[in-house]
Amino acid sequence: MTRRLIQLYSALLYNAHLKGFAEGQIYTGPLKSLCVPGLNCYSCPGAVAACPLGALQNAVAASADRPAFYVVGLLLLFSLLLGRVICGFLCPFGLLQELLHKIPTKKLQKSPLTRKLSRLKYAVLLIFVLAIPAWYAFRRLPLPGFCKFICPAGTLEGAVLLLLHPANGALRAMAGGLFWWKCAMMLLILTASVFVFRCFCRFVCPLGALYGLMAKLALLGVKLDEGRCIGCGTCLRRCPMDIRRVGDSECVHCGSCIEVCPVQAISFRAGRIVLRGPETPEKEAQS
C-alpha cells in the first residue's frame, strides 16, 4: 500500500504541470534541465522535468560536440543511490503496468523463457539507446532510436495526450506511418501487461537495464542477510520478476519477498538503516 502511494505521488510529481493538460502545451520552465529518475516523457503536457532516457540519447547524439557528462553523471548518481528501487517505486509506466496486470485474466507466469527474454532489454539499451544515436551523431543527425521506434511512454504521455487536445490539430495532421507504428507498439505493450507482470520493465526497458547494472552497489533496496538465509527459495517463488537472487539486477525492490521469508533474512534498507523487515542480528542481540 505504501509503495502504491509512493508510485502515485511520484507520477503526480513528475507531471505536476496540470495546466499543460488543460492547454495541450508542454512545460517550458528551468526545471526541465533536471531529469526525473523514472521513465516519463518530457513531451507529456504535465512533465516538469526531462526524461533520463531521452536526455541520454540526445546527449549521445550530441557527443561529437560535447561529452555526455551531465546525463551520465545523473544516471550514475541515480543508480548508486536508488538503483532499481526507481523501477519499483518511482516509475509512472511501471505503475501503469502493475495496474493493468490487476485486470482479472489468466496470467503468464515466469519461466526459463521469460528469464531468457529479460536479457533482451540489454540489447535494446545497446542498440537503440547507445549505438543508433552514436552512429548518427557522426553524421550530425540526432536520432534517439528508442524514443523514435519503441518508447510506449512517449506515445502514451506525449503523443496521445498532446495530439488528442483540440489545440493541437496541426500536430495531428502530421501523424504518419511512424505514429501508427508507435501506437501499435504501445498497444502491444499495454495489452501484454495485462497478462504478463511488468512485461515492458522485464523485457524491454533500457532504463531498468541501466539501473540494474549497479544493482550490487545501490544504497537503497531489498537486501538479503546471507547469514540467515536457509536457501529455501520461497522468496524466488513469490517474486513476480525474473530474479535469480533477492536484490539482483532484475529485482525492482517491491518488497513482496520480505513477508514470506520464513527466517526473516530479507529487509528493505538504506545502507545500514533498516526501513522495513527484521532488524539486523547485531541490533537484535543488543536488545
Place this chain on the structure above:
Amino acid sequence: MKKKQALWAALFILGLALVALGILNGGARDVLAKAIRICSECIGLG
C-alpha cells in the same frame, strides 16, 4: 565490505564530478533545450 563502500564512494564522487562538469560544458543547457520543445520522435511525428 570496505572495498564495496570505497568503490561506492569513488563512483559517487565521480557522478558528482560528471554532473558538475556537465553543467560547466553546457550539458544541462542541452537537456533543457531539448526538453522544452515537443519531441517529434517521442510522439511519433519524425
